[in-house]
Amino acid sequence: MYVELHCHSHYSFLDGASGVEDLADAAIGAGMDALALTDTNGLYGAVRFWNAARERGLRPIFGCEMRLVDPDGESLVLLAQDRAGWTSLCRIVSAAQLAGEKSRPRATLGLIADNSEGLVALCGGAARRSVGAGDEDGAREAIARLAAIFGERLYVELVDDWTPSALAACDALAALAAEQGVGTVVTNDVRYARPEGRRLHDVLRCIDAGVTLDEAGDLLPPNGERWLKPETLLRERLGHHPEAFANARRIADGCDLDLGFASQRLPGFAVPAEHTAFSYLYALCQEGARAKYGRITPAVSKQLAHELDVINRAGLSEFFLINWDIVRFCREKRIPAQGRGSAADSIVAYVLDITKVDPIAHDLLFERFLTEDSRTMPDIDLDIATNDREDVIQFVYGKYGERYAAMVCNVVTYRARSASREVAKALGFRDETIDRMAKGIDVYRVAELAATFESREVARTDAADVLDQLDERERERLPVFREIVTAIADFPRHLSIHNGGMLITALPLVDTVPIERATMPGRNVVQFDKRDVEDLGLIKMDLLGLRTLSLIKDAVAMIEARHGARLDLGTLPLDDPAVYDLLCEVDTIGLFQVESRAQAQALPRVRPRCFADVVVEVAIIRPGPLQGNMVNPYIHRRQGREPVTYAHPSLEPVLKETLGVILFQEQILRVAMAVAGFSPSAADRLRRAMSRARSAEDMERLREPFVQGALAGGVDAPTANEIFRQIAAFAEFGFCKSHAAAFALTAYHTAHLKLYYPAEFTVALLNNQPMGFYSPAVIAGDAKRHGIRVLPVDVNVSAAKAAVEAEDSPDALADRAGLEDHSKTISRHRICREHVRLGLEAVRGLGTAEAEAIVAERAAGGPFVSFDDLAHRVGLKEEALRNLALVGGFDRFGEPRRALLWRARDAHRASPAFTRRELPLGGAAPPALPVLSERERTALDYRLTGIPTGPQVMGYYREELHRRGVLRAVDLADRAHGSMATVAGVVVVKQHPGTAKGHVFLLLEDETGLVNIIIRPATYQRCKRVLDAHSAVVISGALQTVDGVISVLARRIEGLDVFVRIVTRSWH
């Protein structure tokens, strides 16, 4: 039986038109029992191929096609026979990638000769080309060159690509091979699984070459024969080379390699002399348990013993020690770090301080994290304060060495927008069409859109606009466009470095995995992504940057500096009613996880009153559960509008905490254990299988054992099936409770900070931008509604970054009368008496270096006494001086801002940074200029810092709006549900979620707060142009007041021209 040994997938970037799963299916369809994957210059697809092949009962063979630079033009296929061959492949690929530039590896024959152990080579590009050119000696030499390295492990490849000279070339190569005693092998040098893949392959080649199909000419193969053909078809033309078919079989049989690294995955971890890894872990856990719990209860002791037993038997002690060590480093350096994900299900992780949520108190399930017979490594993801993450990565590099530690990759895939743009270009669409398609259209609907074009069922939509302007050729090619854009979706495009995944290996990295250059200078990246590494059973740490933790670190440091008290958030009791009041009032701007628009809608309905409620809130308000319609049943039950029922009494203990609704992944396990009598590991296998199930058939295969188990336990068949349906529906979207709990804890900490230290919180939030859901302007508006004044930059007061200023400073004595308006939405006790002084860095044109130079000069030489003084003492560019003047940085010296502009240029020339000093300072006296109006100041704030220090812009229009009957955000609370209301504001958030069936949501900000706007699809189509053209709008519609959530269902939208530029944040 023939086996294809030269096959490229889409991991031969832009030169392979099928995914590995597709190829595996096609191989089976063609009657093969094995298949080799041989992508160009890399092993990117190896792990996915390994999985796909094993799932289908196909034997995977691993290899690659190396394109050499020396001798130039040579290329050969290398196949790994065994583990040694895999190591050779990794070394060759890695060395070639590291010797070249990113995406331009440099492989040489010398490199291959040095690493040929365990490899079979198929030759090759150079010989074939020589034969084609009639240069038999050249071909002979090319074969001899490789035979000298590989001996009997070299085969000459016979490829029939159905070009006129193909068969003659095969015959000539076979004769030359025989002459030198080298075997031959048939391959089809495959680029796509099936004949129809040719079209996509041609388009990919055009994208790669930057030409259109019409321009491509000879760049494209003359036919579509490079698919995964069955033996019978190949034999029709190459049947006279029977030994070349037999050799394909022989080579395949000689390749026997399994990629699992589980037996050698753990790097050693040095422990004190008297300890083994396990005894050391045991001792650390005992110590940690005493620190965390004080008195160790029987429940704690039992769980700890159970987990340690599982960890010991799974051989994972060192894995925990490695994580413990990283967290210990963070603690010593006072870097906030905490485990997220299912690790928080583990008491061992908790007592080692890797995670911060007590799994006993919150009833978490260890088996979701780890069972004894888990195939893959458990996953510990660490969130680290973003500003300190690089230090932690360097610590790991330092500890394990660059030979043993590297970042994993992230495979960047085609998204609708990039696919549409590149495919349209290759199809020869005009630039203006390409732009229009990419800009004017909801990018997530490109494929459906093309369908609309075809069926001509186009209503007055954006699609119609694009359609109207297509020329004839573009119109004709739309079906092809649609076909290719759909086919190319999720194709890998290139690699980028993963945002935190770090691989640590026991054997040297280059012997285990292929690595290549990352874009970041001096950093390498593994050709495998996170999931691949996990599937290989290798150790991976996810060191993720979380800005919220930097916010917390900064806020805590400020609190300590200002109040002398070290706030230990880790020891806070989680039962502060004031925190829950704040959440129920949706005073959540800036809070972790619970600040989004969707959360703001849910909080008044869920009304969290304890920590478990926040855990639920975090878990359910996400696209998955919202789309899966799991949220409403829970909320209705919580509100008492729907009875709490259980499909079977055995579910009550499992689902009681969530009122009978499955909300957490852990509950899938518990349901399977309680209803179907599954063991914990069988239950977790079911959960994993469900979350990976791709088809209804996949799911059906899982049903039988579950239902059988349930019947054996006395559950009737309809009930068993209904319970299976419920968990299956949930498996796709579910969130694990431990992860939600870890995030909820951080959410609680941010709520505590906002409640008790609002000024420090706001400052830390502004200093860690960009983060979260809202722009700095909205954050500042929210601060103002809490009585925090946002004070302008002042060259004698401002630090480089924003800082807290106490009320008794002269500038901060505020007129507090305006706060009365907000008493309806914000509890009185949370009104603050400290303020935020903007930092110098906030001013456009001033970077960190300039800001710090001003501060340093002020510290060294005393406060500045005038504009000229600063200009003399600190070298600043003209733009920086101008902007600093315009936002009021020099106001304290009493000179009008405008007048300073005249001097900024001359002053810059006179500054130490400007070397030509011949121009005297002073120059022409400025003409008398009008003082900036308040309106102008506001406009400058928006433009130069993005943060208004004076009134919010809508305040300037209020009188006129009031005359027109426009209400303020704060007025809506008194209005009846269903009444008509008109509101106005700047659009600060625009959301077009895929889950909302075409609905669009806006948040409008006015001087009193935010208004939620719902726009139905038809209204949106009608008003889209107004929204695109205006950053402020007046909207009329019916007021919806449901469960304390207020929104306006837009009916009419008018643009409002405002004098400032607004940054709208768009979310999907």
Next chain:
Amino acid sequence: MTRLFAEPLPARLEYHEGELHSLRIGTARLVVVEVVRRWRVEAEWWADHVARDYMTVRTADGTLCDIYGDRRSGAWWLQRIMD
């Protein structure tokens, strides 16, 4: 000498016991003694889709002919004669 026809001539293929035996071009009948090579051209699928199976055949008088069958219509054409 090679003659490439600007407008290929319709050809009919005649088989004998499964083997290509002769070509009929108009009224002429050329006996085929050998199929020298076969290849396939499939191009410009995005515009004027070309899908042809080509053969170079040697006829009894030693002439080489390039003929092709249109894969969609099934019709055969004589494109080139090499004396």
